[in-house]
Amino acid sequence: MVAEAHDAQLLGAYVLDTLDPDERRDVDTHLADCEICRADVVELEAVKDVLEDIPPEALLLHGPPDADLVLQRTIRQVREEVREETAGAARRRWMPAVAAAAVLLAGAVGGGVALGRGTAPDQVAQVPPPSPAPTATASPLPANTRTGSTVNASNGVRMNAQVVPAAGWVRVNATVAGVPAGENCRLIVVGSGGEREIASGWIVSPAGETGGTNLAGSASVAIDKVVAVEVQNTAGKTFVTLPI
Numbered sequence: 001m002v003a004e005a006h007d008a009q010l011l012g013a014y015v016l017d018t019l020d021p022d023e024r025r026d027v028d029t030h031l032a033d034c035e036i037c038r039a040d041v042v043e044l045e046a047v048k049d050v051l052e053d054i055p056p057e058a059l060l061l062h063g064p065p066d067a068d069l070v071l072q073r074t075i076r077q078v079r080e081e082v083r084e085e086t087a088g089a090a091r092r093r094w095m096p097a098v099a100a101a102a103v104l105l106a107g108a109v110g111g112g113v114a115l116g117r118g119t120a121p122d123q124v125a126q127v128p129p130p131s132p133a134p135t136a137t138a139s140p141l142p143a144n145t146r147t148g149s150t151v152n153a154s155n156g157v158r159m160n161a162q163v164v165p166a167a168g169w170v171r172v173n174a175t176v177a178g179v180p181a182g183e184n185c186r187l188i189v190v191g192s193g194g195e196r197e198i199a200s201g202w203i204v205s206p207a208g209e210t211g212g213t214n215l216a217g218s219a220s221v222a223i224d225k226v227v228a229v230e231v232q233n234t235a236g237k238t239f240v241t242l243p244i
């Protein structure tokens with residue numbers, strides 16, 4: 001290197017420690033007198049350190065969706081070229097990629113890049129889960145909510161039910177077990193005036209027969225008129241009645 005020449009590519013090879021001893025000595029001589037190139041070397045060392053230090057899979061951007069892919073691709077390219085460089089081939093081809101990576105890194109940092117260590121090479125670093133947002137305490141059920149459970153001793157059909165008042169009507173949540181699989185059933189809310197409102201309908205599955213079927217429905221019967229919840233099939237056969 002001529003004493004006055006600033007050779008960025010030579011500096012790159014210098015930083016990568018791929019110069020032969022004579023070249024290296026020339027660069028050292030130049031650096032001793034050139035503040036500009038010393039600054040360049042510092043920057044190149046920093047870029048090299050960063051690139052060597054970051055597993056591509058640990059780069060996570062909060063910026064544009066594809067920016068991380070671009071950055072990772074660039075870093076991968078730089079690394080491959082650095083490897084080639086180390087092997088003595090393609091000595092001068094790495095600089096544009098490093099420059100691009102440096103620009104990208106700067107942009108990424110500005111855009112909020114998160115650097116971390118992946119736990120496995122093929123894993124993308126995960127953002128730690130956000131601490132759970134404060135959740136409002138579930139509002140308690142209205143005071144006049146009705147609950148009950150019963151077993152029909154004659155057929156073994158079991159039902160738990162909750163009847164929640166709304167404005168002149170009710171929501172009904174129930175679990176029914178023991179009705180033979182295949183039965184086409186109705187969940188019926190019975191009112192004090194003899195009215196019968198279908199709150200839900202279902203066909204019993206084998207799992208529902210043994211483990212129970214969860215049902216949610218509603219009926220236009222006021223809570224103070226509700227006297228029972230009942231399960232019948234479409235033929236009118238009653239499987240269980242829960243006075244409530």
Ligand SMILES: [Zn+2]
Pocket residue numbers: 004005006007030034035036037038
């Ligand atoms: Zn210089």
